[in-house]
Amino acid sequence: MSAAGTQDVPILLEPRAAFDVVRALLVRASYDEPSVARRLGRSSLIGAPRLVEGRKTLAGEVADVQAALIRLFIDGESLESTLVQSLVGDDAFEALRALGLVRSLPGDDRSLAAAVALVPLQGLWFASDLLPRSDQVDGTIQDYVYGASGDLTGFFLSVIPDAPGAHVLELCAGTGVAALRAAARGAAGAVASDLVGRCVHFARFNVLLNALDDRVRVVQSDVWESIGDETFDLVVAHPPYVPALAHVYDFRDAGADGEHVTRRIVQGAPAHVRRGGRLIVRAALSDRRGATIAQRVREWLGESESEFDLVQLESSEYGPFDAYQSVTKGGKDFVDCERWMRHFDSLQIERFSLVVIELRREAYGRAPVTERRTFGASVSPEVADWTFRWGRFLSGGGDTAASRMVGQMPRVVSGVRAAVHLESQSDGGWATVGATVEAAWPSHAVVKAPPLAPTLLELCDGTRDVEAILSGLRSAGLVDALVGAEDVARLVEVLAAAAAIELPACRLPPRAVTQA
Numbered sequence: 001m002s003a004a005g006t007q008d009v010p011i012l013l014e015p016r017a018a019f020d021v022v023r024a025l026l027v028r029a030s031y032d033e034p035s036v037a038r039r040l041g042r043s044s045l046i047g048a049p050r051l052v053e054g055r056k057t058l059a060g061e062v063a064d065v066q067a068a069l070i071r072l073f074i075d076g077e078s079l080e081s082t083l084v085q086s087l088v089g090d091d092a093f094e095a096l097r098a099l100g101l102v103r104s105l106p107g108d109d110r111s112l113a114a115a116v117a118l119v120p121l122q123g124l125w126f127a128s129d130l131l132p133r134s135d136q137v138d139g140t141i142q143d144y145v146y147g148a149s150g151d152l153t154g155f156f157l158s159v160i161p162d163a164p165g166a167h168v169l170e171l172c173a174g175t176g177v178a179a180l181r182a183a184a185r186g187a188a189g190a191v192a193s194d195l196v197g198r199c200v201h202f203a204r205f206n207v208l209l210n211a212l213d214d215r216v217r218v219v220q221s222d223v224w225e226s227i228g229d230e231t232f233d234l235v236v237a238h239p240p241y242v243p244a245l246a247h248v249y250d251f252r253d254a255g256a257d258g259e260h261v262t263r264r265i266v267q268g269a270p271a272h273v274r275r276g277g278r279l280i281v282r283a284a285l286s287d288r289r290g291a292t293i294a295q296r297v298r299e300w301l302g303e304s305e306s307e308f309d310l311v312q313l314e315s316s317e318y319g320p321f322d323a324y325q326s327v328t329k330g331g332k333d334f335v336d337c338e339r340w341m342r343h344f345d346s347l348q349i350e351r352f353s354l355v356v357i358e359l360r361r362e363a364y365g366r367a368p369v370t371e372r373r374t375f376g377a378s379v380s381p382e383v384a385d386w387t388f389r390w391g392r393f394l395s396g397g398g399d400t401a402a403s404r405m406v407g408q409m410p411r412v413v414s415g416v417r418a419a420v421h422l423e424s425q426s427d428g429g430w431a432t433v434g435a436t437v438e439a440a441w442p443s444h445a446v447v448k449a450p451p452l453a454p455t456l457l458e459l460c461d462g463t464r465d466v467e468a469i470l471s472g473l474r475s476a477g478l479v480d481a482l483v484g485a486e487d488v489a490r491l492v493e494v495l496a497a498a499a500a501i502e503l504p505a506c507r508l509p510p511r512a513v514t515q516a
Ligand SMILES: C[S@@+](CC[C@H](N)C(=O)[O-])C[C@H]1O[C@@H](n2cnc3c(N)ncnc32)[C@H](O)[C@@H]1O
Pocket: 001, 145, 146, 147, 148, 152, 153, 156, 171, 172, 173, 174, 175, 176, 177, 178, 193, 194, 195, 196, 199, 221, 222, 223, 237, 238, 239, 240, 250, 251, 252, 261
């Protein structure tokens, strides 16, 4: 790991007055995410392609100040110095140069290029290192400052709730993206911390550029090491999580199993997350032989683990071979592959999972909740919240499914699909042998159910409780006398956990909010 910069840091934190001038330029140029995204034909700048990646919009002559800023700071292309100066004006031109945001090309005083990427995002501006022209991170510097507008950071931001009035910490902050956003959206104060000196410098630059220096402090810290005994209402982190046999990139590599940084983040939660507070980490973790991710996370929490509810929201799962392919960018060397497979096997790794781990320190006087869900790309704070509420419903409402279901009028969720499975018989007829219930939102869930499932879903219209549903199934001749309310309640719970059915005690979040 590097704590010192390996490369000159191009941008400067002085003169302070230049920040005001640059900010005024960015506002005057409508260099904000909605305007720039519209200009590029998109709804957001997360994952927006550059010209070098084949973007067709705004590819022609640069004729206005917004286009000039996009060409310089998003596309990383050079422009004629005189053109930029005439578009932005003398004062802003000087301020851009003074802060090191732009510079002449070596040996060519007439051309100007950006020294860093500068992207408008979610009401703020973030400077980061320019992506290498090849669009491959390979070949860049070890302490490369990770851009705030990439897809992975976009996903990370999408799972973090606003925290008005809270004291927030972003560990592994890079540009400081989540800390700055929290402060801009009403947090009482935020700390952005990163191991890497270059990232700390960029985060400080971003704090000044966004005029948030009264609310955001930037700290250089190896995970919790320099955080002292400070405690927080909300801690968020998007650490490096790629397994590495040799450390190459600080933003990416995280020890032999990819968990070296994440593990230390979780281990610090008992000392730094306040009662009622939360820790949200976006990373890849692995299920090991004999220990699931959730069990391992609970072990890391140590003695206080029972104070934490834990929700594990998965985007995807992949095996050791896929991990090898991803780490080596499609590696095909048989010997190397063998080495990696043996390595993963020696760590007892069964499968990797790209996850959001959310811990809430709220489990006092009751058993803690542990829930695991697969969510694909549609996770949001509201969906995470629903998963916690579901866990609380299960653990709080009695020992049997039937007792938890008392007074509940289940309702099927719109968009749910049910299919019956038929099997051909020796007499040429067909028998119904099962059913599948599929919910697309908020997670994609497929539940194998008994043949009566479609009728049960029809009966779940919000007017019947479990007893009434059971009697409906009896009238339809679908259950015999041995089937009781507990059996029906259990099936309703399985379908409710998959969001195929909604219970009044655990409402689903409105879709419009979660898909915003
Ligand atoms: C994937 S980047 C995420 C940056 C930013 N939070 C984002 O989402 O865009 C991971 C960051 O973790 C930092 N990092 C790596 N090891 C660390 C450690 N031991 N302690 C603190 N930060 C670390 C890297 O310098 C890098 O900035």
